[in-house]
Amino acid sequence: MRPLDLTVATWRASSYSNQDGGQCVEVSDDFTAFVPVRDSKNPHGPALTFAADDWSSFVSAVKSGTLAV
Template identity: 45%
Template sequence: MDMTNARWRKSSRSGTNGGNCVEVADNLPDVVGVRDSKDITGPALMFGPAQWQTFIGSLRADA
């Protein structure tokens, strides 16, 4: 998947101390990308829209 046009934003749940930061790119058609902001050239997880909603729903259920 070509992520060249991805617009990454820091998760609202990421800390402000420069530690555990997750970035999300949700501007691409049919995919949501997730990456570690400290390793922007490293791997990214890719979710389809339905998978992303399931993932987020499970995080909220555990909170």
């Protein structure tokens, strides 16, 4: 499996990025099967990649308040 070329990714900040002193993430919607996620304070650092379906499930759980923390 080839690594994703994240140098071509367009990143967007979390809608909560101005809260909590900038402690947030950025995601890229440029890939079909995967969603890369990175720390907005360290844009040149590592990124995590999630299967698109898994990321969608995570975001839905956060929005609905059903994510167990």
